[in-house]
Amino acid sequence: MADFDLGSSFIPALHKPAALLPITKHHDSLLYLIETYPVTIVVGQTGSGKTTQIPQFLEHAGWCAEGKLIGVTQPRRVAATTVAIRVAEEYGCELGKEVGYSIRFEDVTSAATRIKFLTDGLLIREALVDPLLSRYSVIMVDEAHERSISTDILLGLLKKIRRRRPELRIIISSATLQAEEFLSFFSENQESADNQVNQIGSIISLKGRTYPIDVLYLESPAEDYVEKVISTVFDIHNTEPDGDILVFLTGREEIDSAVQAIAKRAINLPSGAPLLQPLPLYAGLTTEQQMYVFDAPPENTRKVVLSTNIAEASVTIDGIVYVIDSGFVKLRAFDPRTGIESLTVTPISKASAAQRAGRAGRTKPGKCFRLYTEDAYQSLPDINPPEIQRSNLAPFILQLKALGIDNVVRFGYLTPPPAELMMKATELLYALGALDEYAKLTRPLGLRMAELAVEPMMAKTLLSAPSFDCVNEVLTIAAMTSLGGAVWVQQDGNKKQMESARRKFAAEEGDHLTLLNVYQAFVTKGKKESRFCHENYLNFKALSRAVSIRAQLKRYLERFGLGADESAKAYREGTADRVRRCLTTGYFAHAAKMQPDGSYRNVEGGTVLYAHPSSLMFNRKADWVIFHEVMETGNKTFIRDVTKIEKSWLLEFSSGFYQTK
Ligand code: CDP
Ligand code: MG
Numbered sequence: 001m002a003d004f005d006l007g008s009s010f011i012p013a014l015h016k017p018a019a020l021l022p023i024t025k026h027h028d029s030l031l032y033l034i035e036t037y038p039v040t041i042v043v044g045q046t047g048s049g050k051t052t053q054i055p056q057f058l059e060h061a062g063w064c065a066e067g068k069l070i071g072v073t074q075p076r077r078v079a080a081t082t083v084a085i086r087v088a089e090e091y092g093c094e095l096g097k098e099v100g101y102s103i104r105f106e107d108v109t110s111a112a113t114r115i116k117f118l119t120d121g122l123l124i125r126e127a128l129v130d131p132l133l134s135r136y137s138v139i140m141v142d143e144a145h146e147r148s149i150s151t152d153i154l155l156g157l158l159k160k161i162r163r164r165r166p167e168l169r170i171i172i173s174s175a176t177l178q179a180e181e182f183l184s185f186f187s188e189n190q191e192s193a194d195n196q197v198n199q200i201g202s203i204i205s206l207k208g209r210t211y212p213i214d215v216l217y218l219e220s221p222a223e224d225y226v227e228k229v230i231s232t233v234f235d236i237h238n239t240e241p242d243g244d245i246l247v248f249l250t251g252r253e254e255i256d257s258a259v260q261a262i263a264k265r266a267i268n269l270p271s272g273a274p275l276l277q278p279l280p281l282y283a284g285l286t287t288e289q290q291m292y293v294f295d296a297p298p299e300n301t302r303k304v305v306l307s308t309n310i311a312e313a314s315v316t317i318d319g320i321v322y323v324i325d326s327g328f329v330k331l332r333a334f335d336p337r338t339g340i341e342s343l344t345v346t347p348i349s350k351a352s353a354a355q356r357a358g359r360a361g362r363t364k365p366g367k368c369f370r371l372y373t374e375d376a377y378q379s380l381p382d383i384n385p386p387e388i389q390r391s392n393l394a395p396f397i398l399q400l401k402a403l404g405i406d407n408v409v410r411f412g413y414l415t416p417p418p419a420e421l422m423m424k425a426t427e428l429l430y431a432l433g434a435l436d437e438y439a440k441l442t443r444p445l446g447l448r449m450a451e452l453a454v455e456p457m458m459a460k461t462l463l464s465a466p467s468f469d470c471v472n473e474v475l476t477i478a479a480m481t482s483l484g485g486a487v488w489v490q491q492d493g494n495k496k497q498m499e500s501a502r503r504k505f506a507a508e509e510g511d512h513l514t515l516l517n518v519y520q521a522f523v524t525k526g527k528k529e530s531r532f533c534h535e536n537y538l539n540f541k542a543l544s545r546a547v548s549i550r551a552q553l554k555r556y557l558e559r560f561g562l563g564a565d566e567s568a569k570a571y572r573e574g575t576a577d578r579v580r581r582c583l584t585t586g587y588f589a590h591a592a593k594m595q596p597d598g599s600y601r602n603v604e605g606g607t608v609l610y611a612h613p614s615s616l617m618f619n620r621k622a623d624w625v626i627f628h629e630v631m632e633t634g635n636k637t638f639i640r641d642v643t644k645i646e647k648s649w650l651l652e653f654s655s656g657f658y659q660t661k
Contacts, residue, residue: 022208023049030054030204031061034138034169037202038162039186042173044206046355047316047362050173051079051142052087055115058138059091059098063169064114068137073120075148077103079314081287082294084108084117091115104453105482105549120150124157128402128451132161133168140171143313145178145351147386147414149332153396156412157403159186175313176351179203185414211361217374225326226254228371230261232324233304237269237276240367243321244303246311248356250330250345253633255280255306262304274300281307281315284486286541293317309348312355316362323360325353327372331384333632334392336420338607339428339589341392342630342637349384353377388417393425394456398434401441402450428589431657432460444560452556454478461586462557468582471557471564473516473575477583479550480515481628481641485614486542487518498537502616505536509576510625510643511616512583519546581653584645587626588654592639593647594622600639603650603658612638624650 022044023030033040044050055070063070074080084101091099100109101117104125109116118126120141127133139158144151158170172182183201222228229247236245249255262278269275281293294317297303305317309329329348334341348356353370360366370377400408409422429435434446434456441447449459458478465474480487488498505521507513522543526532533540557563584591592600592609598619600609611617612631628641650658 021049021053022206023053026204026206027057031057033202033204034058034171037200038166038168039170039172039183039201041179041182041201041203042171042206043177043179043203044173044175045208045210045358046175046313048206048208050206051083052090054140054171054173056087056091059114063137065137067135069113069135070115070138070140071123071133071136072115072117072140072142073123073151073154074117074314075120075143075146075151076283076310076314077119078281078283078285078287078290078310079143080117080119082290082315085287085291087115087117105545105552120148120154124150124154124399125453127157127161128399131403132165134165136168138169138171140173142173143175144172144182145174145176146313147388149387149391149393149396152386152388152414153400155182155185155414159412162186175355179205181414185412188412210358211363211365213357213361213365214367215357215370216367217370217377218372221373221376222371225249225328225371226258229258229306229324229326230265232369232371233262233276233278234265236322236324236367236369237274237302240322242302243364243366244297244305244317244319245322245324246317246320246359247304247306247324247326248309248312248329249306249326250328251308251343252280252282252284255282255308258306262306274302276304277301278304278306281305281311283308283310284484309352309356311359312352317359318363320359320362321364321366323356323366323368325356325368325370327353327370327376329384332387332391334390334421335607336418336424338602338604339392339424340602340607340630340637342632344632346384347376347380349382350377350380351383353380386415388413388415389421391417391421393417393421394428397422397425398429398441398446398450398456401435402447406440427657429456431589431655432456432586433655434460448560452553454482454553457586457589458482459586461583462553463560463562464582464585466562466564468578470575470578470582471562472566473579474582475550475554475557475564476516476519476546477512477579478553479546480519481512482549483542483546485640486539487515487546488537488614489539501536506616507576509580510622511641512628512643513576513579514616515641516579519543519550523547580643580645581649583626583643584649585653587628588650588657590627590629590639591624591645591650592627593624600625607637609637609639611642612640615640615642617642617644623647 042050055072058070080101080103084099085095088095088099093099096108096110097112099115100113102109102122103119104122141151141154162168183203187200233245259278259280262276266276277297279293281290293305327348328345330343331346333344357368360368397408400411405411426439434442434449436442445463448463449456452459452462462474462478465471505514505517507517526538592602594600622644624645624647625642626645627639631638631640
């Protein structure tokens with residue numbers, strides 16, 4: 001008789017919850033607090049087990065009775081997916097069964113799901129359908145210290161929901177010590193609702209064990225921090241004992257080029273010497289690619305993970321002994337004067353610097369190499385202002401209005417956004433037709449815009465498409481632009497060939513129609529021939545995702561009664577023209593005029609913009625254009641996904657946005 005033949009229905013737990021995690025000691029007191037108080041604030045160092053263990057404790061303690069869910073929100077999609085994979089392994093279930101995740105355009109849950117990881121933005125969307133979030137018995141707002149705009153809005157909503165659902169349990173988890181602020185936020189104006197409970201919440205601190213970390217600074221500032229990162233990696237590798245390296249950089253382009261540079265230089269390591277394995281980690285990678293960083297490196301190899309600030313708190317990588325901190329992060333910045341939101345490379349805060357250094361001392365004493373001087377460190381702000389104070393608020397105001405919160409100024413904000421930002425957002429939503437002159441949500445347009453899972457300018461474009469007879473085309477463009485530039489794969493050094501591959505799909509009118517050509521080629525050839533994507537430098541995974549996103553957006557439109565006949569002839573007279581007009585109805589606020597020197601100015605004239613090198617409009621002539629988004633690199637402001645338009649359309653399709661100017 002076979003000893004361990006338990007049948008195939010058992011899936012071995014690949015990772016057992018580590019008994020040594022600091023949180024294990026707090027199991028009973030955590031459950032007691034959550035049982036007793038509506039709001040529990042958990043403060044604990046990254047890696048102490050908050051995200052992976054608390055939901056499992058609660059599930060075992062019976063919080064999922066009667067089909068209720070435990071929801072755990074994350075500010076980042078990457079964290080929601082990787083953590084769900086990990087917890088499903090520990091729990092011993094297939095991903096999407098008892099443990100699942102849900103992010104925009106990707107739902108991996110089922111009727112069996114009890115623990116659900118999701119982005120906080122998505123939970124706000126769920127409130128549109130289920131205003132009291134009644135499917136959840138517990139909602140854990142994770143990484144609250146990051147103060148993402150969605151986290152802040154969600155906390156405001158939960159505060160409202162709690163008054164109507166006293167049985168709902170709210171857990172706020174934070175890696176830094178801002179706990180009092182969260183607790184007093186939930187305690188404000190609560191007396192009348194809770195005459196029986198005078199204390200609504202409690203704070204618990206998890207004391208993690210950490211080892212000493214040596215923090216080292218540069219003597220003089222680095223000229224090029226990416227270059228400095230690379231040389232520091234080799235210095236560590238050549239002189240320091242075993243242990244993996246975690247590098248903090250700001251974004252995809254920087255990380256990809258540093259990974260390539262390290263791989264290239266590593267070839268010259270003396271034979272027999274330990275090897276180096278550089279691995280990227282940023283939001284644009286597929287989940288599979290992201291999972292590599294968690295694997296132990298091969299024998300005789302030092303792992304180097306080059307990450308954005310995802311690795312600052314959202315994900316924990318074991319085995320890290322050395323941290324290299326560039327001192328920079330990419331942050332959202334919205335300029336209310338120009339109405340342009342961009343991602344800008346900004347110095348980090350002292351809190352971030354501490355958090356980054358802390359990643360080094362998890363398993364043994366570590367070292368943190370700060371690529372800036374100690375004086376520069378002293379001049380860093382304590383914390384960065386929360387995102388709600390420096391973002392385009394239009395998507396959130398639209399959602400609050402759709403949730404029936406008309407007075408968005410008086411909504412309970414943890415930190416109120418500046419009045420200027422509120423005004424700018426309201427102005428834009430009015431010009432888009434989502435709000436009427438009394439700032440009330442319009443129906444059906446405004447309500448439908450809120451329901452569509454894309455930002456307001458794209459939502460308006462999609463909802464205008466039927467009247468321009470280009471629904472199929474705009475659906476594709478919406479799906480393709482939501483990939484965030486991941487359409488093309490950069491392969492080491494082959495820039496020239498990539499460019500010529502790209503030219504095959506080029507449309508004279510600009511990037512949006514080029515994306516349309518790429519998509520059409522992909523669905524006719526690329527899906528079947530595996531070589532097609534490779535030869536054309538196209539990202540197969542990303543394009544497959546576009547197919548799925550497109551189908552989901554199409555279902556929304558069909559639900560609104562705005563479907564289109566897919567069998568319509570592929571080419572019709574004037575399609576490009578209709579698509580460009582339709583894009584202008586959504587993106588008029590992102591219009592720019594080309595200057596004699598080839599740069600662009602926005603309509604107010606204040607901001608100098610450049611076509612991104614990845615854009616078809618790079619080095620090409622145009623007059624007026626609209627663009628999808630803005631990116632800042634170095635000191636230059638780039639526009640990406642750019643299409644030529646006519647000036648007269650701006651006046652025709654922008655409901656007075658430009659008339660007074
Ligand atoms: O949320 P918190 O930062 O407190 O910790 P966690 O994400 O629950 O992680 C607890 C521990 O699980 C980490 O220290 C890692 O040892 C491990 N872990 C992992 O190995 N791989 C993951 N994808 C997530 C967690
Ligand atoms: Mg966590």
